Amino acid sequence: MRHTLPLAPQFYVTAPQPCPYLPDRVERKLFTALQGDSAEPLNDTLSRQGFRRSQNVLYRPACADCTACLSARIRVADFTASRSQKRTLRRNRDLQRHSSTPWATEEQFSLFRRYLDSRHADGGMADMDIFEFAAMIEETPVRSRVVEYTRTAGTHGRVLEAVCLTDVLDDGLSLVYSFYNPDAARASLGTYIILDHIRIAQEAGLPYVYLGYWVPGSPKMGYKAGFSALDIYKRGHWIGLGDPNGHEQETHPLSVDPIAEQVAQISLPDLRAVRL
Structure with missing residues (x-):
C-alpha cells in the first residue's frame, strides 16, 4: 500500500523559551515541516506571510504576549544605497563572490566558529559542532545556494571572509543565515552581504530580498532599518517601514491573535496541483 503525505501542512507550536531579542x-514559534514535492511552493507562499526556513522547517514567531518580530524585506527596484552603504561597497570592491550548491566545508565551519565566539558566544548556536553546522547548510528541501566571499590576503592566497546561505524564492532571495570575519569590523561585511544580494536580485529580475526579522527595540536587529525601501509584514500585510519608532506598540499583549486564528488566516498554495 502506498502512503502519501497529507495535502494540508500541519502546524505546531514550540514550548516557550527565553527571547533572544x-x-x-x-518566545514561541508556529512551525510546519517542509517535505516532498510541496516544499518549494510552500516555502514561496509562507515566506510571503512572514515565515522563515530552518533546514526542513518553516517557522514564524507566535509569542503569547508580543508581536514585536516583524518579517522584513527590501523592495529591490526602489532601493537606494546610503552614503555609508556606498562606502561599504567601495571598501569591499576586492571581494569575489562564488555561489554553489549547499555544501559545508571545514573552512566555512572555522569561520562560523570564529564568528559565533566573537559575536554570539551566549546565543542558541554557540554549542553547534561541525555535524550540526553541516546539517544547517546541507539539509534543504528547496532551491538554496551557498554564497561565499573571498579576498586575496598576501601569500595566503584567497581567504574566506563571509558566507551566506540563501534560498531562491519565486519572488526574491531569502537570506537564511550569514556569518563573516569578526576581525574585519571596518569592512561592514554583514551590510555588504545584503547589498550584494540586492545586486544579485536586480540581475536576476527578482523584486525582493528577504532579511528575516526586524525587532523594534532590539539593538541586534536595528541595522535592518538602515536600508531604504524596507517593508515589514504587519497584521497580515506588507507595508513600508516608515518611522522605525512607530512600531513599539507591537510588544503589547493585546496585539496577539490566538494560535487557532493565526493558523486560520494562513494562505496555502494549491498543493493538489503539485502532486499531479
Whole structure:
C-alpha cells in the first residue's frame, strides 16, 4: 500500500523559551515541516506571510504576549544605497563572490566558529559542532545556494571572509543565515552581504530580498532599518517601514491573535496541483 503525505501542512507550536531579542520576554514559534514535492511552493507562499526556513522547517514567531518580530524585506527596484552603504561597497570592491550548491566545508565551519565566539558566544548556536553546522547548510528541501566571499590576503592566497546561505524564492532571495570575519569590523561585511544580494536580485529580475526579522527595540536587529525601501509584514500585510519608532506598540499583549486564528488566516498554495 502506498502512503502519501497529507495535502494540508500541519502546524505546531514550540514550548516557550527565553527571547533572544528583548529582555524579560519569552518566545514561541508556529512551525510546519517542509517535505516532498510541496516544499518549494510552500516555502514561496509562507515566506510571503512572514515565515522563515530552518533546514526542513518553516517557522514564524507566535509569542503569547508580543508581536514585536516583524518579517522584513527590501523592495529591490526602489532601493537606494546610503552614503555609508556606498562606502561599504567601495571598501569591499576586492571581494569575489562564488555561489554553489549547499555544501559545508571545514573552512566555512572555522569561520562560523570564529564568528559565533566573537559575536554570539551566549546565543542558541554557540554549542553547534561541525555535524550540526553541516546539517544547517546541507539539509534543504528547496532551491538554496551557498554564497561565499573571498579576498586575496598576501601569500595566503584567497581567504574566506563571509558566507551566506540563501534560498531562491519565486519572488526574491531569502537570506537564511550569514556569518563573516569578526576581525574585519571596518569592512561592514554583514551590510555588504545584503547589498550584494540586492545586486544579485536586480540581475536576476527578482523584486525582493528577504532579511528575516526586524525587532523594534532590539539593538541586534536595528541595522535592518538602515536600508531604504524596507517593508515589514504587519497584521497580515506588507507595508513600508516608515518611522522605525512607530512600531513599539507591537510588544503589547493585546496585539496577539490566538494560535487557532493565526493558523486560520494562513494562505496555502494549491498543493493538489503539485502532486499531479
